Amino acid sequence: MVKEKILVIGASGQIGVELTMALRKIYGNANVVASDLREENPLLKGTGPYVSLDVMNKEMLHVQVIRQNITQIYLLAAILSATGEKNPNLAWSLNMQSLLNVLDIAREEKLHKVYWPSSIAVFGPTSPKQNCPQQTIIEPITVYGISKYAGEFWCNYYFNRYGVDVRSLRYPGLISYKSEPGGGTTRLCCRDFS
Ligand SMILES: NC(=O)c1ccc[n+]([C@@H]2O[C@H](COP(=O)([O-])OP(=O)(O)OC[C@H]3O[C@@H](n4cnc5c(N)ncnc54)[C@H](O)[C@@H]3O)[C@@H](O)[C@H]2O)c1
Numbered sequence: 001m002v003k004e005k006i007l008v009i010g011a012s013g014q015i016g017v018e019l020t021m022a023l024r025k026i027y028g029n030a031n032v033v034a035s036d037l038r039e040e041n042p043l044l045k046g047t048g049p050y051v052s053l054d055v056m057n058k059e060m061l062h063v064q065v066i067r068q069n070i071t072q073i074y075l076l077a078a079i080l081s082a083t084g085e086k087n088p089n090l091a092w093s094l095n096m097q098s099l100l101n102v103l104d105i106a107r108e109e110k111l112h113k114v115y116w117p118s119s120i121a122v123f124g125p126t127s128p129k130q131n132c133p134q135q136t137i138i139e140p141i142t143v144y145g146i147s148k149y150a151g152e153f154w155c156n157y158y159f160n161r162y163g164v165d166v167r168s169l170r171y172p173g174l175i176s177y178k179s180e181p182g183g184g185t186t187r188l189c190c191r192d193f194s
Helices: 014-029 057-069 080-084 088-108 141-164 184-193
Strands: 006-007 033-034 048-051 072-075 113-116
Touching: 006 057, 006 184, 014 033, 057 088, 072 088, 080 088, 080 141, 088 113, 088 141
Parallel strands: 006 033, 006 072, 033 048, 072 113
Antiparallel strands: none
């Protein structure tokens, strides 16, 4: 069996903390490298390797992928819906460039897999409100939703053109009990009800 070495980018965030811990259980602590722009989440401390990393710095990302012998990347760094509306240019720039940096490096280094979550934010007010199918009217109205929809097409493009194995799911608003929600609508809901 091929030994996998995983890089989680955005590991200190809401999904990153629990995903990193779950991956460490499956692949072994040393084989899952957590990384983030901000400091290591206290919940991850002592559970495995951590590197400080800005995904926008493609050269440094590339160096880490080579240095750590990375075979898979989970890209979780993003500016979410509510925060994105406060600074649409920054949200577009981070959400798109981070993905393109990862896809390029995956292609160059022939990584085994890339995981990148999309979101139900791709749907807009014109999408069906019940039993909404995967393929339907998709007219997102937030910069976050637009970036996720565009990102889905970039993932398809890198798969079709370069054979990069990249996988994605449209997550709904996720509720967590260990790590704090980031800047999405989940956070707003939690605030409303807390
Ligand atoms: N949480 C949800 O309900 C939800 C729903 C749908 C999709 N998603 C997607 O899942 C992914 C993770 O979401 P989350 O809720 O954990 O977000 P989050 O905001 O809690 O975490 C994102 C992490 O990325 C880090 N980050 C930001 N810029 C970075 C950079 N330049 N370099 C490296 N790290 C950087 C942040 O410091 C943060 O720790 C995102 O792509 C998001 O769009 C989340």
